[in-house]
Amino acid sequence: xxxxxxxxxxxxxxxxxxxxxxxxxxxxxxxxxxxxxxxxxxxxxxxxxxxxxxxxxxxxxxxxxxxxxxxxxxxxxxxxxxxxxxxxxxxxxxxxxxxxxxxxxxxxxxxxxxxxxxxxxxxxxxxxxxxxxxxxxxxxxxxxxxxxxx
Numbered sequence: 280x281x282x283x284x285x286x287x288x289x290x291x292x293x294x295x296x297x298x299x300x301x302x303x304x305x306x307x308x309x310x311x312x313x314x315x316x317x318x319x320x321x322x323x324x325x326x327x328x329x330x331x332x333x334x335x336x337x338x339x340x341x342x343x344x345x346x347x348x349x350x351x352x353x354x355x356x357x358x359x360x361x362x363x364x365x366x367x368x369x370x371x372x373x374x375x376x377x378x379x380x381x382x383x384x385x386x387x388x389x390x391x392x393x394x395x396x397x398x399x400x401x402x403x404x405x406x407x408x409x410x411x412x413x414x415x416x417x418x419x420x421x422x423x424x425x426x427x428x429x
Contacts, residue, residue, distance in 0.1 A: 285309060293351045293381055296330050303336040325354045348390035349397070352378035359423055360415070372402050376411045377423060384427060
């Protein structure tokens with residue numbers, strides 16, 4: 280739902296505890312947000328203290344809703360995982376793996392295929408439950424599964 284010019288806000292379909300803000304260039308704060316994102320080399324930032332996710336609407340262009348679900352799942356996976364000890368590369372792989380798991384578990388199959396392709400094309404990793412558990416660990420996966428059961 281557009282709440283003001285250039286800003287669409289909705290609850291995440293992956294986890295309704297997260298609010299998604301898609302911001303476009305006709306919003307007055309767009310330049311400041313995009314400057315921060317470009318410094319971070321990303322099209323999405325998340326504040327885990329508020330569970331607010333901000334996506335650059337201009338950068339996503341004409342991506343379909345499944346692509347947005349991929350972004351949501353990946354970012355929510357970052358928030359669910361304690362990745363303080365990981366390299367950036369390992370954190371990205373973990374977040375893609377858990378994002379795929381979330382999408383598959385919640386029945387977003389088209390989106391899960393998109394994220395699986397991204398993981399393979401960008402990181403050379405094929406998704407499987409074994410790869411997921413070996414990479415993320417059984418204890419951390421149990422926490423994610425318990426969260427989904429709530």
